[in-house]
Amino acid sequence: MAIAGMEKGASAELVIMQDAVKVYGRRKVLHDISLKVWKGECIALVGKNGSGKSTLLRMLAGLTRPTSGTRWVSGGRLVTGYVPERFPPLTFTPWEFLLSSAEVRGMEKASAENELRGFLSKLGMESFAHVRMSQFSKGMLQKINLIQAMMGGPDLLLLDEPLSGLDIKAQENLLSILVGLKRGGTAIVMSVHEPTLIEQIADRVLLMKNGQIIEETLEKHLVTGTTTQIVLRGLDSSAVKRISEHPGMVDLAIRSDRCELVVRSEAVDLLIRQILDSGGSIVSVIPTMGMNIPLGEWLQPAASEKGDQV
Incomplete structure (x- = not known):
């Protein structure tokens, strides 16, 4: 192989x-x-x-x-x-846990502390260090x-x-x-x-x-393109399946408490209306400029979607 x-x-x-x-x-x-x-x-x-x-x-x-x-x-x-x-x-x-993790990895304490401060600052977590x-x-x-x-x-x-x-x-x-x-x-x-x-x-x-x-x-x-991420809650499996079959869908991930959709931006309004009409609620809508991976060309919608346990 x-x-x-x-x-x-x-x-x-x-x-x-x-x-x-x-x-x-x-x-x-x-x-x-x-x-x-x-x-x-x-x-x-x-x-x-x-x-x-x-x-x-x-x-x-x-x-x-x-x-x-x-x-x-x-x-x-x-x-x-x-x-x-x-x-x-x-x-x-975070300070206790991350310094302990760095020690296990073999990092010197002074170097680890300096690097940790940088990461916490970049990710907006410096005020929560302790x-x-x-x-x-x-x-x-x-x-x-x-x-x-x-x-x-x-x-x-x-x-x-x-x-x-x-x-x-x-x-x-x-x-x-x-x-x-x-x-x-x-x-x-x-x-x-x-x-x-x-x-x-x-x-x-x-x-x-x-x-x-x-x-x-x-x-x-x-293939380049413009997509939007929609996070939603409250739909049953049949409603999720109907949405997954929409031609504007790029990808669908089902979590324990929500669904995360990646859709072509031109289909956002129609999909939001379909979600609300089906009894769902919208958590967030985030436009993303970037790659539009043509998953629809590579695989067919699954008959049923489960959490990614494997």
Whole structure:
């Protein structure tokens, strides 16, 4: 089987996966994944919920092993930062938690404190450095989640929906940080729905469906366009299915308490009207200038959507 990304020089290889399979019980959630991750590149994983993106990220991180196949790491060990989709509201303060994380990573205290101040400032969290995280909102917790993974400039940074819960300013600042890490040689692999993030930083986009990589495309082959993110609550599964079939839809992510849509901007008014007429409520509407990944050309709407548990 061909390995995605074979064209680059061997010296830049960080992680190689060959024919990797992951089985939980009787369910095969990853099928014959072959992939190379290179120093200083960014890979975006795109696919519907349940397509295997989160499992692939955990496998790249070494948090779960392939049931069969191989995972090879350059030099036998990498410094890896991992951002899970959900981060718990710990009783520590950000300062306590992040300095402890930096110590585990082997960072010197003075260097860690200086870097921590910079991250907290860039993400608008400096005034909350000594507040217990049990009091934080989801967006605030996500910022701490990101900082713990990025401190020390890891070799490999794995991000599961990194923009989830972040306001526009925080998203812009995070993008700036990620670009800097990438220029410094950090490889980034991210599960993402936002076209703008893909346009600004991704070198390759891998489309996943049913636990397989079914398509790989380079950034230059994506289609530019204008999209809008709509976050909503209160729709039943049949209403969500009807909306997913709208020709203006680009992507749909279903969370435990909400739905996140990415739609072509010209369809926003019609979709908002359909959502409200179906009994839903709108949480936010955020225009995004950037890439319009043509998911509709690559996969058909799923018969049912579940939370991304794999």
